[in-house]
Amino acid sequence: MGRTHSNGYKRVPNFFPDLEYTPVLKAVCSRSEEKVKAFAEQWGYESYETDWKALIARDDIDAVDICTPNNMHKEIAIAAAAAGKMVLCEKPLSRTLEEGEEMVKAIEEYGVKNTVWYNYRRLPAVTLAKQIVDSGKLGKIFHYRSNFLQDWTINENLPQGGRAFWRMDAEAAGSGVTGDLLAHCIDLAMWLNGGIKDVSSVTETFVKERVHEETGKLQEVKIDDACIFHCHFGNGSLGLFESTRYARGHKALFTFEINGEKGSLKWDLHDLNRLDFFNNADESTVRGWKSIHVTDGDQPYMDKWWVPGLTIGYEHSFVHQVADFLKSVEAGEDCHPTFRDAYETQKVCEAVLLSAKNRTWEETQVDWKNK
């Protein structure tokens, strides 16, 4: 994640030359001096730190970007906010709802600008989907469905914990696919279709024990390998979500589909420049799903890049989020998703995990402002 964020900061001045502010890479921080020094050189950071508290104590730092495992988010974010820094935090906001609540409280109390890296909102095809939904072209919504399918943990000899596998360690990650992948699905879902009211879920851990990188011992795997839930949205539509790391053949198949009275939309991350749109207003004999190649200058963000037909990739979503963050600083406005927005997503994650545990429907208490 350090690379995608660093790349975001470095490319914005080249592709968004009209912004008032320019990111300056003052310092990067990581525990291993050897590694952080090399990284700083590779990416052109002016300096490095090995203690995040030292970083936060520096006067020349205006903004802190948190790319640590989830178990460090809260402490760093609150300390950075207390020091008056702007805070950009990787998703999910926190391991638990309680942690998230503390973070939102602190960030709002200290009044610092903040955002959470639900970067996929800023892919051109996804932003175009938002514009279509907001235009009313879909009419009343009946269904929303979203998947995030991977296959990288099927091998039962993979360990848990440590630098490379912290996502499989409940202590570091909080949860498995729910916080890692479904959180993305939920963020987009609520952005596009409003708040989720209640959920009914199931989770599964297919490989029950894995060697822990830190202890060297075979230990119970406590994260969810897979999670499925259905739900009601506040607007009366039904939602359906699934994520797993055991879907052989899918590397990072993040998809969503919305079905409304007047039209439908579909998107997937493997072909991220495309948006499929069915418009029921089309003449009946020639109606069909339109495959929109979102690479034209009049489509979101694409005036900054290349000529029509030439695609961008995954990393550009981060560049766009940096640019939008800088714009929001300029305009004195919030940069969504804020910590509060991400906290609402956290409520859904918490309800999903609770529902799976109790085999019950759970209310989310989400209070979503459609932003």
Place this chain on the structure above:
Amino acid sequence: MGRTHSNGYKRVPNFFPDLEYTPVLKAVCSRSEEKVKAFAEQWGYESYETDWKALIARDDIDAVDICTPNNMHKEIAIAAAAAGKMVLCEKPLSRTLEEGEEMVKAIEEYGVKNTVWYNYRRLPAVTLAKQIVDSGKLGKIFHYRSNFLQDWTINENLPQGGRAFWRMDAEAAGSGVTGDLLAHCIDLAMWLNGGIKDVSSVTETFVKERVHEETGKLQEVKIDDACIFHCHFGNGSLGLFESTRYARGHKALFTFEINGEKGSLKWDLHDLNRLDFFNNADESTVRGWKSIHVTDGDQPYMDKWWVPGLTIGYEHSFVHQVADFLKSVEAGEDCHPTFRDAYETQKVCEAVLLSAKNRTWEETQVDWKNK
């Protein structure tokens, strides 16, 4: 349905010339004399009846094929079995589990040959999927998901009941998408992946009232417009099912996908001659989803049709089921899915509807023999 079945009987002798038995269209039965007479002429039936009891009473009838609305299945099936006729029954077997139980009991007591028209098993790509699963090429299964998405009832001015809209009338149909569409998904799922153990579901009726064709009055719609459920299979895999008639842009998008340790399969009805197969045993740098165009002579059923590349359609699944039924008569074996198989599917439907009503997980009590 009368047309698809009649077409099945008529085409089998042309395309399956090696069968010992040949269907003879002795009689067709329907309440309206005018309509049934015209139909008999159009399709070459030797005679017609307007009273199904008269039909069953005839000595020259060996087999009775039931294509009525669901509320007539039980009575006709039991009477036909009692008369010693072979019985072929449209799906779903029955409106309720109780009805289904009586039907299975009767059909087995009378010992007559029977089958239920879960026709999609007999599409070449679906049968090929079964062969791949049975070969062990997918390994241990983690996930199964299946959809059946339509959009034909979004218009709130459509009525319920009557000849054209009986599927929206709970009295005639028993349920909405659960019995009509999910039953197909469940039949294939258990055929491919074994019994479903427990389910957690949600249903929705988006249009609450519609004029009833028989009363002319606005009445409550009692069927499910949409149904979603997740479940555990007996083999430990997670299942996910969704059906709706409110997915704008999808006419009859029946899909399934299976993810196993060693490989995955995907299929959809809109391109029914294709099967997508991901084989993890392929060399890593050139691994990908294979789009298999199932039209070669060494693929299921395709030696009966055209040269490679030339497709068949929906109706051929019925031709194949007729041919397989005749073969099973010849061989003195069961023709799956039998009434008993279909009754197991009925158990899942019942549990799904109950789960939706009670907002609980429900055990299905399915006793599936993998056939």
Place this chain on the structure above:
Amino acid sequence: MGRTHSNGYKRVPNFFPDLEYTPVLKAVCSRSEEKVKAFAEQWGYESYETDWKALIARDDIDAVDICTPNNMHKEIAIAAAAAGKMVLCEKPLSRTLEEGEEMVKAIEEYGVKNTVWYNYRRLPAVTLAKQIVDSGKLGKIFHYRSNFLQDWTINENLPQGGRAFWRMDAEAAGSGVTGDLLAHCIDLAMWLNGGIKDVSSVTETFVKERVHEETGKLQEVKIDDACIFHCHFGNGSLGLFESTRYARGHKALFTFEINGEKGSLKWDLHDLNRLDFFNNADESTVRGWKSIHVTDGDQPYMDKWWVPGLTIGYEHSFVHQVADFLKSVEAGEDCHPTFRDAYETQKVCEAVLLSAKNRTWEETQVDWKNK
């Protein structure tokens, strides 16, 4: 081909009940008595013949359908016409332009109803393409391209000649892919986009010698294994055509694409129920290729078949041509493509073969009436 045609005749009364005329399968003819007898039984022909002249001499025969290898087309067609029979002839019309000319002359002199089995015109998606072109929705046309790619003759051990491989014997077939496959491409192209004016081509025979089934000897292969040509259409657009039996992975990939000022269309035989349409009149930010699943009742021919979303296959194109032929008899109109239409296609084939031989551009002399 005997099966597809027979199937066409038998199914029309079931699916097109409103036609005035009904095909009656009076007799089938083939040289081998054993085979023709079996075929007659399998398909329900009232009688059979082993001498086509005997067939034509019968008074109870109104129409003769020619499904022989190409070297028999001329003699039978002219004799049948002379006997006052309606003539339906498989494509290509003839081996050579000279043969074709004689056939057209005879058929028109005797004034008998006639048609040639360029069956693909009658697929719903293709007929819809014709309607879109004729509506002017594409505007001025710039480009037309079409392929017919197969891979069945790559094996150099396949023979030439005989019942199964007559298409690889120049004496029986006249030419290779040009007459067999490109003829289909050309027929559709001129139907959709008007006459082809001149051509420049190249052909290749990859396997130079194959054992001949009749002589048992290794003999020079004289047909074209592959043929490519570009051309000018009368309307000023450029055309591009390619056919081969050496395109590994393609079984019968017949495609066409038309690019006009206002829109474009694409189609392929492997997914024959779909038509892709790009409409430049769509709002610019949501423009894209529409995938039209041509299975609705208001789309060509589909009111005769199943509910929306349920597909038909290859063989249905023949059913539709039979139905249209019967309608044309009823209406006293020509059933296109007539022998004359097919003769115009033959002119293009001839020019293509000549161009390949001489490495020159060749004028076609096509006189196309857009019908």
Place this chain on the structure above:
Amino acid sequence: MGRTHSNGYKRVPNFFPDLEYTPVLKAVCSRSEEKVKAFAEQWGYESYETDWKALIARDDIDAVDICTPNNMHKEIAIAAAAAGKMVLCEKPLSRTLEEGEEMVKAIEEYGVKNTVWYNYRRLPAVTLAKQIVDSGKLGKIFHYRSNFLQDWTINENLPQGGRAFWRMDAEAAGSGVTGDLLAHCIDLAMWLNGGIKDVSSVTETFVKERVHEETGKLQEVKIDDACIFHCHFGNGSLGLFESTRYARGHKALFTFEINGEKGSLKWDLHDLNRLDFFNNADESTVRGWKSIHVTDGDQPYMDKWWVPGLTIGYEHSFVHQVADFLKSVEAGEDCHPTFRDAYETQKVCEAVLLSAKNRTWEETQVDWKNK
């Protein structure tokens, strides 16, 4: 093009940290001081020039990258080589074969390192295609086909000439789609399938006159709007190429397909992370086109980017070419395509334009070393 190249230089140190050399952006040059100054600031160039001769005269410049319209390539390249600079030149190498010949002669005489920006070779899916071809997995090749379809010049009110439309001005561009788009197709084709021996082509200029930006007058359009050619490769396979700017609905649809005895490959630029591969060695009942999502660490270049499933875009091909150029400097080897390689491509372009003019087959005289 200045942006894609600049981006390439700037990103290489971040993503290819192991390279010995690092690009330093010493100076950028353009005629307009205002524009070049802004560009230098935006991209972090240390200085700027408005006279390219001044640039070449500087001692602190090691390499010159030429991104001008084609009519300036020759003069600058030769001067830069004479000054001992490494030269990187945009494609096509030159407007005419004669110009190209002078350039190759000079660059080789002066012995300076050189490359031409046929960037698409460096897309991971395309490089993977090269590896598959070279591995022998396709066997003997029968067919190669490639398109480059755009639609941006259909509007007849677009001008020719000037900064934005120099590609439509024959004086500046040399040719139309042949040099601009087909040159890319030809470079990949010969890289993947060896030299092209002879060609037969047709070109068309659909809009005959356009206002010239410099004169303000309606003038004849002298470039080719569309060009089609077929050809023989040295290995005996047939080639087919088409390019146009009048294919409504296609923005930059660059595609290629290779058909060999044992397998086939397909690729297109709109989904540039995918490669489709048909492997005839697969078991016959499950054979099909594999859609390879080329985003894994063991696939070309992808160890430098993100985790599997996360895509890169168009611009990355330039980053890769910069990295490969630096590696070749390190290794003291040629960086293909060199000026000489690009000159061979130029021979094909020249033969294509000549063939179109004379309506003849033309030999190319290509002397291709497969590198």
